[in-house]
Amino acid sequence: MNRHVLEKGHSAYPIGSAFKISPNRFQPRSQPALRYRRHLFQRLCLLGGISLILLLLIFPSWRAAVLPTLSFGLLASPNDLHLQTVRYYDLSEVQGTEKGWERGERVLMCTPLRDASSHLPMFFSHLRNLTYPHELIDLAFLVSDSRDDTLSMLSHMLEDIQNDPNPKMPFGEISVIQKDFGQKVQQDVESRHGFEAQANRRKLMAQARNWLLSATLRPTHSWVYWRDADVETAPFTIIEDLMRHNKDVTVPNVWRPLPDWLGGEQPYDLNSWQESETALALADTLDEDAVIVEGYAEYATWRPHLAYLRDPYGDPDMEMELDGIGGVSILAKARVFRAGVHFPAFSFEKHAETEGFGKMARRMKFSVVGLPHYTIWHLYEPSVDDLRHMEEMEQERLAREKEEQERAGSKESTQPQTPGTEDAMDSEKLQGSAKGPAAHPAKDEPVKGDSSEAEGAAIMDTVKE
Numbered sequence: 001m002n003r004h005v006l007e008k009g010h011s012a013y014p015i016g017s018a019f020k021i022s023p024n025r026f027q028p029r030s031q032p033a034l035r036y037r038r039h040l041f042q043r044l045c046l047l048g049g050i051s052l053i054l055l056l057l058i059f060p061s062w063r064a065a066v067l068p069t070l071s072f073g074l075l076a077s078p079n080d081l082h083l084q085t086v087r088y089y090d091l092s093e094v095q096g097t098e099k100g101w102e103r104g105e106r107v108l109m110c111t112p113l114r115d116a117s118s119h120l121p122m123f124f125s126h127l128r129n130l131t132y133p134h135e136l137i138d139l140a141f142l143v144s145d146s147r148d149d150t151l152s153m154l155s156h157m158l159e160d161i162q163n164d165p166n167p168k169m170p171f172g173e174i175s176v177i178q179k180d181f182g183q184k185v186q187q188d189v190e191s192r193h194g195f196e197a198q199a200n201r202r203k204l205m206a207q208a209r210n211w212l213l214s215a216t217l218r219p220t221h222s223w224v225y226w227r228d229a230d231v232e233t234a235p236f237t238i239i240e241d242l243m244r245h246n247k248d249v250t251v252p253n254v255w256r257p258l259p260d261w262l263g264g265e266q267p268y269d270l271n272s273w274q275e276s277e278t279a280l281a282l283a284d285t286l287d288e289d290a291v292i293v294e295g296y297a298e299y300a301t302w303r304p305h306l307a308y309l310r311d312p313y314g315d316p317d318m319e320m321e322l323d324g325i326g327g328v329s330i331l332a333k334a335r336v337f338r339a340g341v342h343f344p345a346f347s348f349e350k351h352a353e354t355e356g357f358g359k360m361a362r363r364m365k366f367s368v369v370g371l372p373h374y375t376i377w378h379l380y381e382p383s384v385d386d387l388r389h390m391e392e393m394e395q396e397r398l399a400r401e402k403e404e405q406e407r408a409g410s411k412e413s414t415q416p417q418t419p420g421t422e423d424a425m426d427s428e429k430l431q432g433s434a435k436g437p438a439a440h441p442a443k444d445e446p447v448k449g450d451s452s453e454a455e456g457a458a459i460m461d462t463v464k465e
Contacts, residue, residue, distance in 0.1 A: 091338070094106075095222065095333070096223050096246075098244050100223060105223060107136060107137050107222070107225050108138050108224045108225070108334070110140045110209070110216070110226050111123070111227055111228070113144075113150050114145050114150070115145075116229045116230070117149050117153045120153050120157060120229065122230075122232065123229040124157050126231065127139075127171075128169065130236060131239075132239040133168075135170070135171070137172055138172040138174070138175075138216070139173075139175070140175045141154060142177045142211060144180050145181060155176070179208075198291065199291040203352050205343075206345040206353040209226070222333065224330075224337060226329065227328075228378075231328060231376055231379070232380070234252075235376070239331065241316075245317070245319065245369065247367045248333050248368065249325065249331075249333075249367065249368040250330075250331045251272055251370045252374045252375065253269075253306055253309075253372055253374060253375045254267075254272075254375070255377055256378040256379070267305070268307065270295040271324055271325060271354055272358075273294060275324075276302050276304070278300070278303075279302070283350040289346070306370040311373050314373030315373055320370045321367075321368065323359060323362055323368070324354070324355035325355065325368060325370065326355075328376070329376055336361060341364055341366065
């Protein structure tokens, strides 16, 4: 019996056509809920990818964490990306210790310069001789209000020292900053040390020091060493010598050499001192913006000065607590500046610049000491009075030489001649004419004066040059 025949005799399959089945005709349709979820998921993924790209562009620091993960470390090294974007510093490791050269502690050496081209050769000779590891010293210079070729000469000398064939000679990072502050006081001795110019001059110098420090102090620095360019003589180990005291702020004693006729030597830096009751009483009588300066009759402070306590045979490691300090040579821990101590460009307790710096450091409970028997020597610069006195000494020396020559000539003319003297003189003349040069006797050499006058003349020639 045929099961595929209907009741009326027709077959279940269409008659007169081949057997065909459409591939999509009998597949079940997808439900609307599933289709909606799939489209939503695709949109969310697209939105997330665009957001991630935008975040990586806006926040570069995210690249160090995201890109190595997405690229399975093939795109870039995680360490390289980390150093280029985010750096972490532990300031507890740069507090400064008494043997920083053994622990690799970095020193920032700051030097302000103004019309200092004549001092730079001497300064760089000191730099070359420093025994503290040069690779641990970063140099920072501020050239301001200069009218000579300080900047060009500085650049040339820095290039020479950095390209020195000795591998121990080049220094670390070097920064040269140029900024003028409107300093109009001349650089001669009379102008720089005149009483009327002191207050404004020191306030501008404080600004220069603060600009230089704020632009060059790095989180890697443990110490800051301030050094003037016109220091003539200093120990090669001065950084280590001051560092061994392990104080927050340390300064040496500063003297200057003098000619013998001026005493041979003299205290130079009178800005390092201990406070006195007389000075405190004087400060209460001054205006709010007044600045007390040492070494001038206008301000009789009667303070104990570090310079006057020097003993050439004393212990160089002896310490003296100070309230004010000078700026020729200062070694301070970098944490002092990070804590907020700076060089006040205003009247702070009636003081400014380095003396105000010492006062501020003491106010913030930092240790400030000076070494009365550890001495460095500042360059001698003759004042107007010294030059005048040298000129007078030179005139006196020439007058004395002329007088002695006239006296010697008068003795020869008044001396009686013995028989036969004329014949001897004639024979000497004949012999001289035969020899040639003896016929023309040389001029009489000037008679030398005493040692002090000769030294004064030598200094005069140096100053004129």
